[in-house]
Amino acid sequence: MAYDKFTILQSTVVPLSTENVDTDQIIPARFLKATEREGFGDNLFRDWRYDSAGTPKTDFVLNDSTYSGKILVAGKNFGCGSSREHAVWALYDYGFRCVVSSFFADIFKNNCLNIGVLPVTVTPAFADKLFAAIAADPLTEVEVNLPKQTITLLATGDAESFDINEYKKDNMQHGFDDIDYLINMATEIEGFEAKR
């Protein structure tokens, strides 16, 4: 489905340095029973956010009012495991528009790009710099500039460029999705299918 356009995002950031965060943590399987896409944000990181009685765990970053923002800075190998797109729906529904990590799992990254959450891969050194800056000042702001493909720590001007292919970049900037593209190719696909 079409989604919000993404161009330049300036925001405070939420740090989650844990490594190998899998999509079962982002949205546990028992919350995958909806037949519509909305409302997953309530259960984002459910078992890290709440105890079994539903009481918020105060040591989890989403329950710490010191941190907020539309950008999640995550540890390496973020989004591994299950292909559930619900994980990205939950991040989006909660309010995140961008996830930054030094390493993403493949399917998760594709899912992000398909629904308009920008995955930004940075070097491990820059990720460390981000975590340090957030620790020093939780209100520090980061700018993610998609047209220029840069991520900048606004307080210091520290910046790094990131990769994204031109096709996906164009889609994100205009809020297009792949189906629009594929439907326009119907004739070519029909020809291909007929030969198989």
Add this chain to the structure above:
Amino acid sequence: MEKNTLFDKIWDAHVVKSVPAGPDVFFIDKHFIHEVTSPVAFLNLEKRGIGVKYPHRTIATPDHNVPTVDQDQTIKDKLSRMQVEKLRENCAKYDIELHDLGSAHHGIVHVIGPELGVTQPGMTIVCGDSHTSTHGAFGAIAFGIGTSEVEMVLATQCIMQSKPKKMRISVEGALGKGVTSKDIILYIISKISAAGATGYFVEYAGSTIRSLSMEARMTICNMSIEMGARGGLIAPDQTTYDFLKGKQYAPAGEDWEKAVAYWNTLRTDDGAVFDEELTFDAADIEPMITYGTNPGMGIKVVDNIPSTEGMEGSNKTSYLKALDYMGFAPGEPILGKSVDYVFVGSCTNGRIEDIRAVAQFVKGHKKADSITAWIVPGSREVEKQAQAEGLVAILEEAGFELRQPGCSACLAMNDDKIPAGKYAVSTSNRNFEGRQGPGARTLLASPLTVAAVAITGKITDPREVFKA
């Protein structure tokens, strides 16, 4: 002549068009759907006012959330029932073949595809499930996709994909006694980590792999995603053809001969280049078990849990967080730890060969009193065969509870949940926090190791229990 890998040959034959500075428009031969990741895709098709372009290329079954008892009755859980009913509605509306609960070929989507002969060499296969990589055992490019991509396949039979890099993992030599294909893949993942193959598609090769049955090959390809790989595949050979011949959707007669002639071309050419090559010696592999909260955290069952020596920063913090969840300490042995549940099943190890292995080993034994033992066949076909071979009787005699087919306790979307704090040794594929129920502690192992644990009630080396 250009030297190509098996992966290149199949991939390149399915590219409708390469988008400049972008992904490939990639054609999908077969699409499997289930009740959890398809409803939103269908809903979006409706919103767009479009239908399913090639219904005969999609096959459906409800597996993820279904109960494994009383499948002939209405599903009690309202949300699960709604998802299954949506799947039925959508299949009827768009004329998609459905293998519903109770039907002859109902089961886990990655078990029934090969059983029906839908899965064939040279194909491209996707499903909204990361363990779609299972089908790679037949020499197919098979991988998991998100729901937006499920929608793309339904609407156009294509997805937009950038071609992954290529890795070859060779395993050479004879396996030791009590060592199974599950141990091979857990060993590989423990060596290269849960992210060691991210960005790659893996071809498994070598004499050890060639010697494996189709079931054993499926177990290996199934867990490719657990090291981050998009998928894994194995070149088809006589073992593949023997498995497929006579299956419902396999080619027959003259078509079979033609198909085999084509399938025989599906090999990596000598001299073809991979982006990464790894080789392992089968003699180094022993029964494996995981001790942490991702599948890369595995050791030989006889080894100690790794110490924190040499770890620092978020690496160490994450490691200690995992051990804290599991209730284990760095450096201690895992042998002898008490276990509460065993689970035999899932798309990793829920096939007939797995059930045979467990039955053969527990025959004449009783499970430990402290153990709850669930055995969940991957499909109705597996269940039927297990009955016919007398395996069910053996397992029930040993104290195992046989349930009806489905994903079950692998991801605990239904009632098959391990209680918080309890330990389960499981033949499934993921030991993530809460994977088998909130607070559940999962240790992954082979069907043989699980059988040994069921008997002793403790983490056990299967080679010690079944010496005879």
